[in-house]
Amino acid sequence: MSRVYNFSAGPSMLPKWVLETAAKQMVEYENSGQSVMEMSHRSSEFKQIIEDCEQRMRRVMNIPDNYKVLFLQGGASLQFTMIPMNLLKNGHADVINTGQWSKKAIKELNKIGKADVLASSEDKTFSYIPNLDDLTYHEDADYVYICENNTIYGTKYKQLPKTNGVPLVSDMSSCILSEPVDVTKYGLIFAGAQKNMGPAGLTVVIIRDDLIGHAKENTPSMLDYKIMADNDSMFNTPPTYAIYICGLMLQWIEEEIGGLDAMKRRNDAKAKLLYDYLDTSEMFHNPVNPSDRSIMNVTFVTGNEALDAKFIKEAKAAGLINVKGHRSVGGMRASIYNAMELEGVDKLVTFMKAFEVENQ
Amino acid sequence: MSRVYNFSAGPSMLPKWVLETAAKQMVEYENSGQSVMEMSHRSSEFKQIIEDCEQRMRRVMNIPDNYKVLFLQGGASLQFTMIPMNLLKNGHADVINTGQWSKKAIKELNKIGKADVLASSEDKTFSYIPNLDDLTYHEDADYVYICENNTIYGTKYKQLPKTNGVPLVSDMSSCILSEPVDVTKYGLIFAGAQKNMGPAGLTVVIIRDDLIGHAKENTPSMLDYKIMADNDSMFNTPPTYAIYICGLMLQWIEEEIGGLDAMKRRNDAKAKLLYDYLDTSEMFHNPVNPSDRSIMNVTFVTGNEALDAKFIKEAKAAGLINVKGHRSVGGMRASIYNAMELEGVDKLVTFMKAFEVENQ
Secondary structure, X not given: OOOOEEOOOOOOOOOHHHHHHHHHHOOOXXXXXXXXXXXXXXXXXXXXXXXXXXXXXXXXXXXOOXXXXXXXXXXXXXXXXXHHHHHOOOOEEEEEEOOHHHHHHHHHHHHHXXXXXXXXXXHHOOOOOOOHHXXXXXXXXXXXXXXXXXXXXXXXXXOOOOOOOOOEEEEOOOOOOOOOOOHHHOOEEEEEOOOOOOOOOOEEEEEEHHHOOOOOOOOOHHHOHHHHHHOOOOOOOOOHHHHHHHHHHHHHHHHHHOOHHHHHHHHHHHHHHHHHHHHHOOOOEOOOOHHHEOOOEEEEEOOOHHHHHHHHHHHHHOOEEOOEOOXXXXXEEEXXXXXXXXXXXXXXXXXHHHHHHHXX | OOOOEEOOOOOOOOOHXXXXXXXXXXXXXXXXXXXXXXXXXXXXXXXXXXXXXXXXXXXXXXXXXXXXXXXXXXXXXXXXXXXXXXXXXXXXXXXXXXXHHHHHHHHHHHHHOEEEEEEEOHHHOOOOOOOHHHOOOOOOOOOEEEEOEEXXXXXXXXXXXXXXXXXXXXXXXXXXXXXXXXXXXXXXXXXXXXXXXXXXXXXXXXXXXXXXXXXXXXOOHHHOXXXXXXXXXXXXXXXXXXXXXXXXXXXXXXXXXXXXXXXXXXXXXXXXXXXXXXXXXXXXXXXXXHHHEOOOEEEEEOOOHHHHHHHHHHHHHXXXXXXXXOOOOOOEEEEOOOOOOHHHHHHHHHHHHHHHHHOO
């Protein structure tokens, strides 16, 4: 069949250019006589691949030299443990609770130290980002933690907490590489690759040098940022093929799209197309506070569960797959990450309009 | 160039059939309209892939129903932490030290509990497996730990410790799927995929049901076997593409090779070809106790470092790559995992013979 438009929240679409390049290089990478998957991680060929990937990421995201880029495993979920294991000195961190992924981070943090939850949007099903001006951060907090884009609810921080020098830690799993960010505002950025950066099984951590090296004695080696940094992410075998695909994604962003400014324009255009329709539709409704809308995950409901189910089923039949909302909130969700073409969103909006007419 | 013969210790060769199938299915898997890399891990398409992979592994390895198969991340190195976190009740385990990977396991175990090292072959650079009949296991040890095939030194356990009911835990990273094993003799088997099972970034854990559920309170969720088992390895996003390739490897073993009995015959034949030559060569010498020889990693030296270096360089030029021994032992090593064809070993032996004549 022809390629579907995949609105999955992750793992999610990859650019056709990335897939076609990977297909071409699968049996033999360049002139190496082997697949990337077969390469020793200590070989000069793979070292070139991982270094290129890191350098591209540094260029694309404008990462300063006093930040390390780590290629790890275990997803964002393992970072919920590694972050407190490595960053806690006073034993507590401030957290803003904007959804299920913040809650999971809080739960894991509380196993190691203490999470002080400064604000939460749970009262309205996480449909907004709490007002940051109202918050009082603990001066001796070891860090302030946010989940910057909330995949399930379709919310996004449009400004960052003013933490007064306390390091800001951000889960960027579903917004990394979607727009330029000022890395210097963060102490630590982390993201699972499977939304905007590549395949599942790779986690990228961007960490300021001064935050490395504070893990307690007897911290497991695999969970110690210092050991990972000192070994250039090769303390043990890293997820080599996922790193290679991440490198292709970055090449695509840099060379095919033209960097993160262009990426943002493209992503803004896609989101605008969908939100503009949602704002005029009499059937579909976006439940999120307008100023907190994500440009990566767009949630919508009809208010009628049976109609939602009909929509999801018919969309799938039309090649618009994975538009079902997360089971905790219901309704629909279109994840329109970097790889989704404007054409895909246009097809979705056209389909929604027709559905609205047919089901009035 | 033509495909090289890759004797890397891992990541290592994959069967051409696996790579060609993966290349063909990269842009679109079967009739799904998407790449496996793009599939939601919750989709019916991916569920079929992970279930097929598990069922094939159960068939190929004859895994009883009272064992769980877990697909995890972090490599064997993270298991060095997860195993004691989950299996220790009395706080100590018996370990046999047969090399660098056992030593790493001991180091991580000692951060969480206590390793009682019953025997070690470090006195002779780990060139043998200690006599198991001499050992006295602690009755109240929580488990007995071995590294069954020692990649760096080329040794392999030919019999298992008689642990008198204490669960046996085995690191099978470099021998899993190379021959039939009696899973019932083990409490827990684990292996990084990147040698005999697929790409780096996937770790398989085969664990007996009664060993699950004993992690201490406040164990991080990602490190708790019970949480992984209860969620069928999908507590968070698993390394989906690596699982797909692992499934292809198992399909290759099952359908192209004919299962593990046939795999063993093939692996024995490859190892015999190389060891037979080493036993007659006047230049190359295998330093391992003959009864403890690995059929996966074959180490050899000339006794002359300059000659070793010349051999490694010329072998590479002849398309026989990664024959350099581990830096801790020097010399040469040919890792001849499942995917290595007899032809590749034959080419290596032919090259060694010619080198021996030319450099007498």
